Amino acid sequence: MKELIDLFLVFCRIGGFTFGGGYAMLPIIQKEIVEERKWATNEEVMDYYAIGQCTPGVIAVNTATFIGYKRKGIIGGIAATLGVVFPSLIIITIIATFFEHFQDYPIVQNALGGIRVAVVALITSTIVKMWKQSIKNWIGIAFFIFSFLLITFTDLSPVIMIIIGGITGTIINLNKSKKVDAK
Amino acid sequence: MIYFLLFIEFFKIGLFAIGGGLATLPFLQELIEKYHWFSSYDLINMIAISESTPGPIGINTATFVGYKTAGIIGSIIATLGIVTPSIIIIILIAHYYMKFSEHPVVRASLNGIRPVVIGLIAAAGFEVAKIALLSITQFAATGSLLKLFNFKAILLFAILLYFIIKYKKHPILYIIGAGILGIFIKF
Numbered sequence: 001m002k003e004l005i006d007l008f009l010v011f012c013r014i015g016g017f018t019f020g021g022g023y024a025m026l027p028i029i030q031k032e033i034v035e036e037r038k039w040a041t042n043e044e045v046m047d048y049y050a051i052g053q054c055t056p057g058v059i060a061v062n063t064a065t066f067i068g069y070k071r072k073g074i075i076g077g078i079a080a081t082l083g084v085v086f087p088s089l090i091i092i093t094i095i096a097t098f099f100e101h102f103q104d105y106p107i108v109q110n111a112l113g114g115i116r117v118a119v120v121a122l123i124t125s126t127i128v129k130m131w132k133q134s135i136k137n138w139i140g141i142a143f144f145i146f147s148f149l150l151i152t153f154t155d156l157s158p159v160i161m162i163i164i165g166g167i168t169g170t171i172i173n174l175n176k177s178k179k180v181d182a183k
Numbered sequence: 184m185i186y187f188l189l190f191i192e193f194f195k196i197g198l199f200a201i202g203g204g205l206a207t208l209p210f211l212q213e214l215i216e217k218y219h220w221f222s223s224y225d226l227i228n229m230i231a232i233s234e235s236t237p238g239p240i241g242i243n244t245a246t247f248v249g250y251k252t253a254g255i256i257g258s259i260i261a262t263l264g265i266v267t268p269s270i271i272i273i274i275l276i277a278h279y280y281m282k283f284s285e286h287p288v289v290r291a292s293l294n295g296i297r298p299v300v301i302g303l304i305a306a307a308g309f310e311v312a313k314i315a316l317l318s319i320t321q322f323a324a325t326g327s328l329l330k331l332f333n334f335k336a337i338l339l340f341a342i343l344l345y346f347i348i349k350y351k352k353h354p355i356l357y358i359i360g361a362g363i364l365g366i367f368i369k370f
Contacts, residue, residue, distance in 0.1 A: 055269075
């Protein structure tokens with residue numbers, strides 16, 4: 001029970017400080033889940049994110065369910081998911097009741113201006129850490145550059161990118177390990 | 184009855200919207216035409232608020248629409264509706280992922296996918312950076328390259344990045360700190 005409450009509370013913190021899409025929660029996941037609690041590795045978080053991107057539903061929720069399930073089975077998945085949505089329920093209900101045009105307040109806009117800069121810096125540091133662990137050769141660098149450029153400058157869906165990465169990765173990596181075996 | 188409808192509609196959104204919060208928008212637009220629970224103007228306002236408050240955008244919007252349609256219970260029902268398909272689908276996938284993630288073929292494909300994921304995260308970060316660190320509208324209006332860069336924000340970015348990598352404090356600290364700083368020094 002204690003572990004379920006812990007799961008719920010950790011994901012409450014993650015949900016409560018996610019400004020933007022699912023990617024904005026990665027720095028906090030890396031800190032709380034990977035580094036402090038060691039509930040998952042950076043590689044696993046990347047896999048969850050890839051799966052969350054290709055399956056229906058909100059990515060942040062998909063990632064929370066995944067980590068919760070790994071930790072404590074089905075109940076764990078539910079506890080983590082309820083945790084990640086809980087702050088939204090409270091905050092949005094308060095805003096909807098009392099502040100009709102919340103986003104027009106200058107103080108909100110100015111705070112958000114600062115927060116966005118922090119989000120960019122945090123994501124940059126997350127990318128650096130993930131890069132060190134998962135990009136080991138020129139093929140990885142090429143995959144990274146292609147996916148960044150195609151997503152930024154074309155309308156190609158991230159799902160297609162992930163499928164292409166999976167198929168080419170399988171072919172290249174399996175050939176490589178065959179060569180190693182042959183030696 | 185309204186609660187049941189809300190649950191079903193948001194369950195459908197959770198089941199069919201692939202690729203995150205903004206993928207839910209066309210479905211919400213459809214709700215307007217079908218039920219008239221709220222107006223297009225309401226929707227634009229709700230999305231703007233969802234983007235400026237903490238929490239995943241897709242969940243914030245679901246909570247908001249639920250509240251607007253049927254009060255506090257409505258917001259809970261809509262949120263539960265949108266997460267239920269995720270819970271079911273992800274638990275099924277997670278079950279097999281844990282069984283097969285060490286299989287050579289699965290490992291090989293995941294090794295190919297991870298650099299792509301880092302590229303996707305970088306692309307998402309770049310989109311925020313364009314808003315946070317650049318002033319594209321000012322650049323378009325004046326044509327001056329100096330106006331393109333928001334130097335104050337870029338300086339804060341460099342300082343924050345240095346502190347994040349050097350001191351490894353909790354990300355929430357930097358988010359709160361930068362938010363407070365933003366109130367006093369407009370970025």
